[in-house]
Amino acid sequence: xxxxxxxxxxxGALLALGALLTAFPFFWMMTTSLKPIAESxxxxxxxxxxxxxxxxxxxxxxxxxxxxxxxxxxxxxxxGFVGMFFVAMAGYGFAKFRFRGKNVLFLLVLSTxxxxxxxxxxxxxxxxxxxxxxxxxxxxxxxTLVSAFNIFLFRQFMTTIPDELLEAARLDGAGELRxxxxxxxxxxxxxxxxxxxxxxxxxWNSFIWPLxxxxxxxxxxxxxxxxxxxxxxxxxxxxxxxxxxLMVVPIVLVFVIFxxxxxQGFTMSGLR
Amino acid sequence: xxxxxARHEAPARRFAFRTPWRRxxxxxxxxxxxxxxxxxxxxxxxxxxxxxxxLTNLDISGxxxxxxxxxxxxxxxxxxxxxxxxxxALGNTAFxxxxxxxTLVIGSLAIAIALNFSRSRFFRALRAFYFVxxxxxxxxxxxxxxxxxxxxxxxxxxxxxxxxxxxxxWLTDPTIAKFSVAFVAIWRGSGLDIIIFLAALQxxxxxxYEAAAVDGADEWQKIFLITVPLMRFAIFFVTVTTLINWxxxxxxxxxxxxxxxxxATTSMSYYxxxxxxxxxEFGFASAASIVLFVIIGVVTALQLRNRRNADV
Numbered sequence: 001x002x003x004x005x006x007x008x009x010x011x012g013a014l015l016a017l018g019a020l021l022t023a024f025p026f027f028w029m030m031t032t033s034l035k036p037i038a039e040s041x042x043x044x045x046x047x048x049x050x051x052x053x054x055x056x057x058x059x060x061x062x063x064x065x066x067x068x069x070x071x072x073x074x075x076x077x078x079x080g081f082v083g084m085f086f087v088a089m090a091g092y093g094f095a096k097f098r099f100r101g102k103n104v105l106f107l108l109v110l111s112t113x114x115x116x117x118x119x120x121x122x123x124x125x126x127x128x129x130x131x132x133x134x135x136x137x138x139x140x141x142x143x144t145l146v147s148a149f150n151i152f153l154f155r156q157f158m159t160t161i162p163d164e165l166l167e168a169a170r171l172d173g174a175g176e177l178r179x180x181x182x183x184x185x186x187x188x189x190x191x192x193x194x195x196x197x198x199x200x201x202x203x204w205n206s207f208i209w210p211l212x213x214x215x216x217x218x219x220x221x222x223x224x225x226x227x228x229x230x231x232x233x234x235x236x237x238x239x240x241x242x243x244x245x246l247m248v249v250p251i252v253l254v255f256v257i258f259x260x261x262x263x264q265g266f267t268m269s270g271l272r
Numbered sequence: 273x274x275x276x277x278a279r280h281e282a283p284a285r286r287f288a289f290r291t292p293w294r295r296x297x298x299x300x301x302x303x304x305x306x307x308x309x310x311x312x313x314x315x316x317x318x319x320x321x322x323x324x325x326x327l328t329n330l331d332i333s334g335x336x337x338x339x340x341x342x343x344x345x346x347x348x349x350x351x352x353x354x355x356x357x358x359x360x361a362l363g364n365t366a367f368x369x370x371x372x373x374x375t376l377v378i379g380s381l382a383i384a385i386a387l388n389f390s391r392s393r394f395f396r397a398l399r400a401f402y403f404v405x406x407x408x409x410x411x412x413x414x415x416x417x418x419x420x421x422x423x424x425x426x427x428x429x430x431x432x433x434x435x436x437x438x439x440x441x442w443l444t445d446p447t448i449a450k451f452s453v454a455f456v457a458i459w460r461g462s463g464l465d466i467i468i469f470l471a472a473l474q475x476x477x478x479x480x481y482e483a484a485a486v487d488g489a490d491e492w493q494k495i496f497l498i499t500v501p502l503m504r505f506a507i508f509f510v511t512v513t514t515l516i517n518w519x520x521x522x523x524x525x526x527x528x529x530x531x532x533x534x535x536a537t538t539s540m541s542y543y544x545x546x547x548x549x550x551x552x553e554f555g556f557a558s559a560a561s562i563v564l565f566v567i568i569g570v571v572t573a574l575q576l577r578n579r580r581n582a583d584v
Contacts, residue, residue, distance in 0.1 A: 007491060011389045012398075018383065019401035022459065025416045026404065028427065032419065044430050086307040093303030102300070105308060112315040113513070114568055116520040118544040119561040122554050123321035124314050146310040176299045205409035207523075212549070223411045227527070230415060237419055244412035255407050256400055262467060 026248060033057070033241035040237040056242035065217065066246065069225040076141045076210075076221060077203035083145035084199050088188070090146075091154025092180050096166060106155070112148045117208060125212055135219055140210045144202055150195050157191035158184060193261035197254060204251055222247050319565065326558035335554070348559035358560065360535055361543035364450070368539060369518045371454050372461070376514050380462050381507065384469030385495060399470070406463025414527030417456050418443075421528075443529055446536035453537045457524045461517065465510050472506035473499070512575055519568050540564045 032040055033056055035049040060066040093099075094106050124143050125134070133139035161184060169179045185192065207223040214220055226243040229236075255262075327343055328334070334341040352358050387399055405413070420427050421442035429439040442452045480498050489497065500507075522541035525531050531538035531546060538546070544564065548557030 008390050008392075011386050012394060015383070015386050015395070015398050019398045022462075023401045023404060025413075025420060025459075026408075028420065029412075029416045041425050044434075045425060045427050083310070086310065090304040090307035093300045097300035097303070099297065099300040105304065108316065109308070109311060112311055114516055114565075114572055115315045115319060116541060116544075116561065116564055116568065118520070118522065118541045118548075118557075119322050119565050120314055120318040121545070122325065122548055122558060122561075123318035126321065127313065127317070142310070143314045146307045148311060151307060151311075176303065180303075201407050205407075207409065207411055223409050226409075226411045226415065230411075230418070230527075237425075240415045240419065244415045247412045248408045251407055251409075252404055255403065259400055259403070 026252075029241045029244050029248065032237055033245045035238050037236060037238055053238070056236075056238040057246070059239060060242055060246065064225065064228075065220075066222070066225055066243075068218065069220050069222045070246075072137060072219060073204060073221045073223075075137050076206065077200055079138060079141035080145065080199045080203035081196070083141070083147075084150070084192075084195050086146055087150045087154055087195060088185060088192070089180065090151050091158050092184050094151070094155040095158035096161070096163070096184075109148050109151050121208070121212065124209075128213060134213050135215050136213075137219060139213045140206070140219065140221065141203065143209050144206060147198070147202065150198060153194060154188070154191055157188055161187055190261055193258055197258045197262060200254060201251060204247070319562075322558040322561055322565075325555055326562050328555045330554040330558075332552035332554075335552075344555070348556045349563075352556065352559055352563070357535060357538070358543065361538045361540050364536070364538055365519060365521060365540045367450060368454055368457075368521045369515065371451075372458055372518045372521070373511065373514050375458055376461050376465055377507065377511050379458070380465035380510070381469055381500075381503070383462070384466045384473055385499060387466070388470060388473040399466075402466050403463040405460045406467075408460075410460070410523040410527060413456065413460060414524070418528060421452060444533055446533050449529055449533055449536050453524045453528055456528065457518075457521065460524075461514065465514060468510055469503070469506055472503055476502050508575075508579055512572060515575070516568060516572060519564070519571065540567075 031048055034052045034054070035046070036051060036053045036055065039046060039050060090109075094102065094109075120143070128134050128139045128142065131139075133142065165183060165187070166179055169183055174182075205223060206221065207227070210219070210221040210224045211227070214224060222243075226240075226247060229240050229243050326348055327345060328341050329344050329347075330341050383402060387395055387402070389395065423429060423439060423441060423444065426442070428442065432439060441448060443449050476499065480502070481494055484494050484498055520541050521539040522545065525537040525539055525542045526545070529537045531542045540560070541564065544557050544560045547553045547560060
């Protein structure tokens with residue numbers, strides 16, 4: 001009987017400790033970003049800043065071009081959302097139609113998950129180069145425009161949509177794109193939320209492709225901009241941490257707001 | 273099930289369905305087409321391009337003028353197998369896989385089971401903390417950990433000094449750097465695995481646990497006799513995806529140590545990147561990338577086969 005009570009309490013306490021340790025680097029990032037430069041070098045290090053200074057954030061926008069990097073990153077994310085519509089189309093096609101070569105094609109989709117990015121780096125650069133898309137934001141977004149993992153999730157979810165619903169619409173003479181838009185997508189909201197969050201994360205965090213494809217400062221994204229802070233000769237911890245915060249905080253906010261949908265979406269994709 | 277199926281066959285046979293279905297023979301291709309085109313261009317087509325390039329001497333001058341590119345047969349592969357750095361990178365990758373994959377799979381499963389222990393608001397609030405590292409940009413993470421690991425003003429060495437321990441060269445000692453880099457990747461990778469495990473846990477019908485409780489099973493018995501066996505597919509899925517990820521291990525060595533000190537954290541992927549984009553030996557790098565791809569394919573195929581045998 002005593003076990004019953006202490007069990008959850010003990011597990012909860014251990015988990016809370018683990019959670020604090022896991023999240024600590026982010027706490028450290030935030031507090032360091034608010035420290036005046038001199039304080040960040042002091043030994044022993046201070047945990048909380050003695051005076052809160054927003055200088056580092058201001059410098060990112062004033063001395064560096066982070067305003068432009070931010071806009072570029074948002075554009076890359078938006079292009080990614082266009083790609084998500086292709087993902088939804090493909091998920092619907094694989095979930096609700098029988099056609100020649102379907103299984104082979106779906107297996108092909110899944111097998112692309114195994115292809116290391118290092119194999120595709122050079123060929124992708126050559127392909128984009130021949131399409132004259134290097135050094136453009138579209139070029140940065142294109143290699144990750146369609147995610148095989150998302151196609152898998154969408155297909156899994158859309159398989160559960162009752163055929164009756166679609167057949168009724170077909171009898172009414174609706175075209176397949178119309179059915180996708182006005183019936184399939186609205187019932188697929190949970191998986192759309194998962195897809196949208198994953199797409200946002202991919203686009204926002206994308207690093208290797210902008211690094212390779214953007215030669216011009218004008219097309220840099222936040223991640224490339226921040227990696228430049230790492231290459232500066234004099235290490236400036238608050239400036240680096242301000243840059244890191246600028247990248248991390250929006251994503252954490254999006255994630256916390258949509259967290260519920262994410263676990264739910266994975267559950268509903270029938271992965272057990 | 274049969275009743276609804278029968279109801280729908282009836283009108284189909286009679287009229288309206290004939291035309292839409294015949295029209296629909298092309299519709300699915302139209303639906304999956306754009307996504308496949310994108311996906312296959314940048315993966316399947318890429319592999320063929322890489323395979324062809326791996327048989328050439330393509331380098332930076334060849335990129336400017338394709339006329340200089342020559343087929344050199346298997347020379348790239350030969351010189352790669354004779355390169356000690358290649359074998360070291362292969363060994364490092366094996367080390368990272370052996371450290372990372374078991375830790376991640378077992379650790380994430382344990383944390384997910386613990387998080388699923390209670391449905392209370394407190395437990396649900398804790399989840400987000402474990403997920404966050406998985407969704408943050410590697411560039412930001414490298415800055416944060418670079419700061420924590422820093423040997424002069426880093427927090428970790430200061431914490432060690434408070435208990436009287438000597439400072440540790442986290443990223444500059446070849447052996448310790450391997451573990452430091454792997455640790456950041458484990459910290460970052462756990463979130464996604466925990467999400468997948470949690471989703472699978474929540475799909476287990478509660479009746480099983482209620483029945484077990486009636487039979488007098490304690491918590492440990494519930495975990496090992498009900499949860500783990502029912503999670504077989506999720507465990508398999510997470511193991512395969514985590515293994516694939518770690519065989520491609522790249523980000524952490526790239527941003528934290530640039531493969532150093534003295535190649536200690538150079539993984540296969542980093543070796544390929546270095547050959548391709550540092551030394552501009554595109555042909556040689558493509559050969560190395562094909563070898564890595566074959567290794568990943570073989571390991572994954574073996575796992576799929578083992579699973580099929582285990583199920584029979």
